[in-house]
Amino acid sequence: MRERYASGLSDTTAKQMIELLNANLANVIDLTLSGKQCHWNLQGAGFIGVHQLLDETTNRILEISDTIAERVVILGGEPNGLAARVAKDSVLEAYPTGITAVNDHVQALTKRYKMVAETLREAIQTAGEAGDEDTADLFTEASRIIDKDAWFIGANAKY
Template sequence: MRERYASGIDDATAQKMTDLLNANLANLIDLSMDSKQCHWNLQGTGFIGVHQLLDDTYDRLTEAFDTVAERIVILGGKANGISKRVVEDSILETYPTDITEVDQHVRELTNRYKTIAASLREAIDTAGEAGDEDTADLLTEVSRTIDKDAWFIGANAPKK
């Protein structure tokens, strides 16, 4: 580990938080790429509204994973967001390439947001139990953003 800029955190905790954050970094980068896959390929009723919404949600995802990466460095670690690492470490399955309809993409992407939200909540608990409240707080803020965007995207699904 390199120099840590966060005081009061021991080496073992810093390493544990770096690993935890890198796992979430992979998930967030993967989710951002899934949102672009959706953005580029959706068609049908409601297309333009969802298409524009996904530009905004993508921007929030990139801000979130940038903040996570910066926290890793603050803790003395190395952020690992290279594509091969993301593929290996993300909990998400490969985004389906055989769907085109807005409602299909909305359901798929909303479920992915919910999966990442659940993973973030587990990470929040882990960081809190480790005594790193700053990391827990950062992950809480990311979780709020993910929850809100899941709601924004999911609100475009047809009612049953």
């Protein structure tokens, strides 16, 4: 582990937070890739609005992944966003292929956003209980953004 820069945290807590951050980094990267898969393949009524929305949501998720990775470095760790790590550790199921309908994509992607938001809320609690309020705040902000984007995307679904 690199020299720890975050003052006030024990090495044990820093290591725990690095693991927690990297686990959530895998989920967020997987969510980004799911969004791009959707973006590239959706077709039909409402296409352009969802297509443009996904450009915006992807940019926000990329900012979240950068923030998570930077926090890992601040705590003295090494962010691991490699494809093999993401594929191994993400809580998300593989994004479905072979679908093109806007509604099918919107439902599949909204489900994934909600799942990542749920894992972020669990991480908020874990970080708070460990005494790392900065990491808890980071997860809180990420959860708010992903919840809002899940709502934006899901608003395009026809159930």
